[in-house]
Amino acid sequence: MHVESEQKNSTGAARRERPVVAIDGPAGAGKSTMAAHLARRFGFLNLETGAMYRALALKAIDNDLDFADADEMLQLATRTTIKLEPQLEGNRVLLDGVDVSRRVRDGDVTAAASKISVHPPIRVWMVDQQRALGNSGGVVMEGRDIGTVVFPDAEVKIFLDAAPEVRGNRRYKQTGSDDAKVTEESLVKELKERDERDRNRADSPLKPADDAVILDSTGLTLEQVLEKAETIVREHLATAGLHHS
Structure with a gap:
């Protein structure tokens, strides 16, 4: 990712x-x-971990993948681009260049994100991304x-x-x-x-x-x-x- x-x-x-x-x-x-x-x-940028997990979950849904398969989820992450852009009303969430800010709040995406977030490799990867985003501050x-x-x-x-x-x-x-x-x-x-x-x-x-x-x-x-x-x-x-x- x-x-x-x-x-x-x-x-x-x-x-x-x-x-x-x-x-x-x-x-x-x-x-x-x-x-x-x-x-x-x-x-400042509100570095929402939840939005990041939900964006990945949305891509898993769109590709009809198994949320329980940690290896499959990690492979998906390696070919995914997530971008957070600060706005007055909150973050704009871009998934592979597409604005999914509203879609990632839907119930099915939230439910999928909770299943994906339990995988240790995904959590480790997410922390790496969060550090990269936050390293410059703001x-x-x-x-x-x-x-x-x-x-x-x-x-x-x-x-x-x-x-x-x-x-x-x-x-x-x-x-x-x-x-x-x-x-x-x-x-x-x-x-x-x-x-x-x-x-x-x-x-x-x-x-x-x-x-x-x-x-x-x-x-x-x-x-x-x-x-x-x-x-x-x-x-x-x-x-x-x-x-x-």
């Missing part, structure tokens, strides 16, 4: 003109919302191990956290459900179990990077959280001698 960006890869030793912003944290903390906001605010990326594994040299690292009860409450209000079995209590229990797995897994456990700013949103509104995140990025830009309106 070849993933392209308007940004050129640096040698890794050169000073980035714009930062890599890594956002990590547990499930339901609001990382995607923060990443999208910061990308829009500062004109990107925001969120996940579980961005600041510790994917971009350990990120200039800005935010670990977004909140009490599981608060995360569960927010998710319950956001998603809602006609299913009586899905309660706020069940969502909190699910998040606590996921936290336990994420924090104690052998491979890339969930933890703040040593140099991350820990932002606990438990007692904050969304607006307050986003304002604090903006301040963190703006302070870095000022310290680095880069100015932004």
Whole structure:
């Protein structure tokens, strides 16, 4: 797979003109919302891993391939070009030069992406592409191990956290459900179990990077959280001698 960006890869030793912003944290903390906001605010590329997996999944669907076949999926990746272009309303996703921004959001593509993403070779390959895209800076990326594994040299690292009860409450209000079995209590229990797995897994456990700013949103509104995140990025830009309106 070849993933392209308007940004050129640096040698890794050169000073980035714009930062890599890594956002990590547990499930339901609001990382995607923060990443999208910061990308829009500062004109950065929101390096969406989900969009990248969905683009590859769409090509697998169009070629009627077996999602469970890891070798076939990796071979497909080697002849695929994915490009992310930052727009005010979010990323434009190009698959082999074709705009698939809307199509990759469809349910069948999302379902296929979840099956493809479990293959370790695909995940390793994706990380390589993400590093290539982000190497020159001017990107925001969120996940579980961005600041510790994917971009350990990120200039800005935010670990977004909140009490599981608060995360569960927010998710319950956001998603809602006609299913009586899905309660706020069940969502909190699910998040606590996921936290336990994420924090104690052998491979890339969930933890703040040593140099991350820990932002606990438990007692904050969304607006307050986003304002604090903006301040963190703006302070870095000022310290680095880069100015932004």
